[in-house]
Amino acid sequence: MNKLNVLFLTLSSMENINERGIYTDLVRELASRGIYIHVVFPRERRLGLPTELEIIDNIKLLKVKTGNITETRFIEKGISTLTIENQYLKAVKKYFGNINFDLIIYSTPPITFERVIQYLKKKHQSKTYLILKDIFPQNAVDIDILKNNSFIWKYFRNKEKHLYEVSDMIGCMTKGNVQYILNHNPYIDRNKVEVFPNSIEPIDRNNISIINNEIKEKFQIPAHLTLFIYGGNLGKPQGIDFLIRVAENFYKIENSYLLIVGSGTEYETIKNYIDSRHPKNVNLIKSLPKKEYDQLLRSADVGLIFLDKRFTIPNFPSRLTSYFEYSLPVLAATDKHTDLKNILIESNSGFWCESGDLDSFIHLAKSLADNNVLRKQMGLKGRDYLEDNYDIRKTANIIMKHL
Template identity: 40%
Template sequence: MKIAFLTQYYPVSDSTRSLYSDLMDEISSFGHEITVFRSEEERVFGRPEVSSRKNITIVSVPTGRVTKTNIMIKTANILLTEPRYLGAMRMHYAGSIPDMIIVTTPPITFCSAASYYRKKGSMVYLLLKDIFPQNAVDLGMMKKESLVYSFFRAKEKKLYKNADVIGCMSEENKKYLLHHNLFLRNKKIEINPNSIKPSTFQIDAKQGDELLREYKIPREKIKIIYGGNLGKPQGIDFLLEVLDKSKEIENVHFIICGSGTEYSKLEKFVKTHPDHPITLIKYLKNSRYRLLLSQMDIGLIFLDRRFTIPNFPQRVLDYFDFLLPVLAATDKNTDFGKMLINNKCGLWLESGDIDAFMKNLEYLVSNPEIRISMGKNGRALLDSEFSIKKSAQLIIDKFNLLSDPIS
């Protein structure tokens, strides 16, 4: 079948992987014809550019910055995203329609494309990875009484209504969606969690040593990594509090690898605390980041404690992939912590509780056998529950099952 995949970020190079490239590669392996429509943030104007990655067609749609920028520019460009994606799709599918459209959030402004092609007979599968605008309200970036909130909330509802199936990240995610959108029916929603293709390659120990030397990371210490976005959703102020206390623990070294709107806070902290055991890395290619993970001992997850929506951090799957035990500090509304504890692959606490964080960290640092056991449990959980094969099969099965849209 013909599949259109609408997303914000998608790697063009074969050497770079992501959640979505893994998913599309897997679906493509069944013989389906896939066209990816992705955001090209470096361009604001111009025609979409067409390229290919493996046997998948990629249409890069100029949108301007919608990530790693201020809220005003982000909002303006998100609004322009909707007509530009629809225009690119109409140009690409002139005279035909895709059998299925897979839509991701963020952003929520793909509803026009979903509505347009659903009316023509395309099935729409929504992969819900972000609940906006409520997440912006939680973080104090938007008021619920504002016109901006009302506008985006209407867009959100329209997107849900125009989806035949909504794939949620977790059970709590599903419950939240049903509770706050009473027009949705339970059978329209399924659990389709974040997923990746588990690694099978062997790590080159020599290359790992060279990477550690390059960034002056001491091999003999317990290496603790946070890898991912450094923005407001991660609650960076609590991460800074953790780093400030890190000097009290012997034989540890923190590696912060990522970028985002709050990166400058980390940069300033490292410069003003040269005696703290911290390495800050702004950017690494995917292959080098994975090599770095292979040398680590503990993986960190942070989310802002103010969230009322149940998030499920994608980055944890990379930690599981490399058998890292996880120490997570998140809001109390997510079932992410329960997943870590129940499967014995990590420890959890509510973000902001510095005493609980340090206690959990000291426990992991002083118990290498627990770290190893948790790492193995995490990898087993990845293989059984978060494999890309499972996610892809759910989508294909739903297409085969649904002969008529669920209204």
């Protein structure tokens, strides 16, 4: 095989390329196949670190100093998202100017990479592959962050269309995502849209079978209680109002404990509620290092997923793979449009209810809390589904066929 150069643009932090995650796992897998992969990702202003290049074997990590994009107000996030295109382009020209790329991979968010892609595609005659994780601006319209047909909506919608047009292939998380994109963008060639699922390099089952309750002791979680865990972003997309209602009523699920782990724009809202109301057997922890979070998952009994009920786009939370990896049954409360519910039913790996339906949520949570055999059966089904559908080696093959 000739030396293949791949450029990967993302907003996800890759400071530690050996840390486990959907993008770090993909980069390592491609690199293990002899591909020279060049990753560009942001170093947000709050870190106070400069732009710099790190080389690890055939992986080059270009860390670009940018504005704050995560855990910040919408206006600052918007400005940073708009300026990141020029920052990335300038950095790529400076550090990778003499490299000819065979393939450019880029993930949403943001949708504002279009000019970077256009420039590099024209210069290198590269193939381009969009990993579509975020359907913006419609997702912002759904939860009243943007107004439909407003000036700013039109600007971002135009950016979105151009990004789809400049992409040779568009990889969507699920069949539902594929159908949504084709239905709402009829100008797109059907043949360039395919399923590219959230995938990871699963830990060997034997390495996660031994449960250590020390992590429960550290966070003062009684070992005899059924541990329900929510891990991930705590922002408007998660429908935090319903999460708080669940916390308020969690006492109805006997012999159980709710642990919320994460960060985001709504973290303080949840913290203020818990600090003032002290709901029984409910706790909130700021984001943890990946290794420590994985220890919690290993000790947990049920994985929770929350999404705002107003979404009309088929979101698909990446945390599902973590729950499946640790053989946790899943209880999801989301909008009606996500095909997450179809996958839970198809794989028999968990339960689904519509976000806002508190009675159904409590009923399903009780079913899981009271039945250890059911939890184990569903957890193993989820693990099987992960290995069959969300193994990074299989997903990397999708990229390879375009090289």
